[in-house]
Amino acid sequence: MIRTAWALGGRRELEDLRLRAWAHMLGFRGHFSTKTRRYSTTLGALRTARAEWRRLQAITARNEADNRPTDAETGETTLVLAHWTFAGTGLTRGEEWLAATLTPASGTEGEPTHA
Numbered sequence: 001m002i003r004t005a006w007a008l009g010g011r012r013e014l015e016d017l018r019l020r021a022w023a024h025m026l027g028f029r030g031h032f033s034t035k036t037r038r039y040s041t042t043l044g045a046l047r048t049a050r051a052e053w054r055r056l057q058a059i060t061a062r063n064e065a066d067n068r069p070t071d072a073e074t075g076e077t078t079l080v081l082a083h084w085t086f087a088g089t090g091l092t093r094g095e096e097w098l099a100a101t102l103t104p105a106s107g108t109e110g111e112p113t114h115a
Contacts, residue, residue: 001026
């Protein structure tokens with residue numbers, strides 16, 4: 001459908017329909033939160049399921065922590081690195097070049113170019 005809309009959008013007699021400007025939207029069924037309740041689950045149900053899953057994960061982690069032996073019992077230690085150094089700011093020369101080459105040509109922002 002996208003390819004057909006793009007091809008038809010190149011025809012002079014259909015130019016006023018702006019098919020090329022909207023071709024990328026074909027197959028998209030609207031904003032994710034505007035779906036019907038019969039079609040899929042609701043966002044409220046997703047939030048509730050996610051909160052329940054996180055609650056169960058926290059309980060499981062707490063239970064595992066209660067049953068774990070301490071470092072003194074196992075003889076293991078934890079190495080903590082607490083030394084930070086300032087590496088600098090800005091882009092490297094390569095990043096500056098890449099940013100400069102990726103800048104879109106003037107007049108092409110927003111609308112597809114026309115042949």
